[in-house]
Amino acid sequence: MRILLVHRNFPGQFRYLAPALVKAGHQVGVLTWEGNTNPQPLPTARYRHRMVAAEGLGGTYAQYADLGATVARAADQLRRRGNEPDVIFGTISWGETLFLREVWPDARHLGYAEFLYGTRGRDTGFDPEFSRHDLPTRLRTLARRAHLMMAALDADGLLCPTRWQASTFPDDLQSKISVIHDGVDTARIAPDPGASYQVPNGPLLRAGDEVLTFVNRNLEPYRGYHILMRALPKVLAARPEAQVVIVGAHGVGYGPGPGEGKSWHRVFLDEVKDRLDLSRVHFVGRVPYADFLNILQVSRAHVYLSYPFVLSWSMLEAMSVGACVVGSDTPPVAEVIEDGVTGHLVDFFDVDGWAEKLTSVLADPAAQRPIRAAARQHIVDNYDLASVCLPQLMEFVTG
Incomplete structure (x- = not known):
């Protein structure tokens, strides 16, 4: 044809x-x-x-x-x-x-x-x-x-x-x-226990390390960047060894910008920076696809939030590599993640709930192994x- x-x-x-x-x-x-x-x-x-x-x-x-x-x-x-x-x-x-x-x-x-x-x-x-x-x-x-x-x-x-x-x-x-x-190309986008990611001017992170990840094309409210940043102070205080990798540009993809030459990245970082150990929070911008996969493969807890809007490819790709996804309890996310089975769901606006859930996931990786395996299998069965x-x-x- x-x-x-x-x-x-x-x-x-x-x-x-x-x-x-x-x-x-x-x-x-x-x-x-x-x-x-x-x-x-x-x-x-x-x-x-x-x-x-x-x-x-x-x-x-x-x-x-x-x-x-x-x-x-x-x-x-x-x-x-x-x-x-x-x-x-x-x-x-x-x-x-x-x-x-x-x-x-x-x-x-x-x-x-x-x-x-x-x-x-x-x-x-x-x-x-x-x-x-x-x-x-x-x-x-x-x-x-x-x-x-x-x-x-x-x-x-x-x-x-x-x-x-x-x-x-x-x-x-x-x-x-x-x-x-x-x-989802599940043959390529798969778990790798030997994966590592070198943070630019930062630590070398390996699968099994205490790593929290967040990925979006742009860091903005539509994808819950503000909720993540507001939850991070409690998470990092409770988990002193945790490293955070945040992937995304500082522009605007959906919705309006903050105006006055600012970026949402800076607005919400400024809101909480005095309560964060910034040596453990790594903003890496947009990364090559191979690095993106490595970041997901070393993740112990992967954060995904979205307004009731278009679902991102990255969430399914995170599940395909066997990441433990903690997602917002919004319709596009809940269509794919069954709470407590293939991931965890948290009310989008519950900042304390996010801090508690992320802390618990980081603290007990062994408890998340069945969820990570189920997430991978769900993607293979339904989205391969x-x-x-x-x-x-x-x-x-x-x-």
């Missing part, structure tokens, strides 16, 4: 699917943004786009519709050169797929539908410290759905990685949605790339 993958930051969610489609003999091309610096081993076309300034309730739609029109024009150039894909599969998050049916009306159009904003039970208003739940905020949230709903309605099929994320879309769309995770997810993804695209 002739398949076109559309993703602003390709490969993104298609990192495993794209090479598998090629290996199966399909002709696979990519349409991506010119600013995407990721390596592109497949035939690739790029669109040039600068986001327009737009205000008001319709601002998000105006921006993404303009981007979608840019992508459609780039697609039309491909069509004029004889490109006629059988299947077009793209993310709906940025409006890239909005108008592609006008270019290729006879193709099968698929959308990666990650999450739909809402005013109840999701990220909006979840954390009152940073998000209001007044009427203007709710109206802005609903207005941000316009391009997502338009793209979802027009798609022939939609893919969502988790059941809870799929549930954020209306009932009328559920028949279109296939719930298939991107997959080769045996579970990839065959389903291939069928979704080509079936």
Whole structure:
């Protein structure tokens, strides 16, 4: 088949699917943004786009519709050169797929539908410290759905990685949605009792050491960085040998920043730094993937928090290496972790509860061995790339 993958930051969610489609003999091309610096081993076309300034309730739609029109024009150039894909599969998050049916009306159009904003039970208003739940905020949230709903309605099929994320879309769309995770390469992402990680300008950490880890693309409230930092003083006071490794950039990925040229990293570090032994707290920024795996493999307790929002790959990868994950008791996390069986769940906002649970996990690693083994097995059974997810993804695209 002739398949076109559309993703602003390709490969993104298609990192495993794209090479598998090629290996199966399909002709696979990519349409991506010119600013995407990721390596592109497949035939690739790029669109040039600068986001327009737009205000008001319709601002998000105006921006993404303009981007979608840019992508459609780039697609039309491909069509004029004889490109006629059988299947077009793209993310709906940025409006890239909005108008592609006008270019290729006879193709099968698929959308990666990650999450739909809402005013109840999701990220909006979840954390009152940073998000209001007044009427203007709710109206802005609903207005941000316009391009997502338009793209979802027009798609022939939609893919969502988790059941809870799929549930954020209306009932009328559920028949279109296939719930298939991107997959975890459990053969590579596996326990290693010989693993080690050299902290830059710090200690060499080995599997079995008392190491607490926290990983996110950016250190920000959406992923509970503030809760972790507020719990750390009690944890480190109770566990004088513990080392903490915090992975993540200091920018903003979701939600607003703190303003005034600050970063959330600095805001919450400043809040507690006088009560921390900073020689044992290591901010390592973003790290190469091999280092990321080593960090998870040496972890005795891995912290993962999230608003009711998109679930991070890193949490499943931590479980795949057999880490003991202590996660927030929020819907996307609780879908994967069974409390006391495959990990531990703590109320997102219970700082004292986090300190107590993390302290107990660090103090008694032997008690966590069954949980670590069960976490690994749960990922192998339900999220393994080769045996579970990839065959389903291939069928979704080509079936």
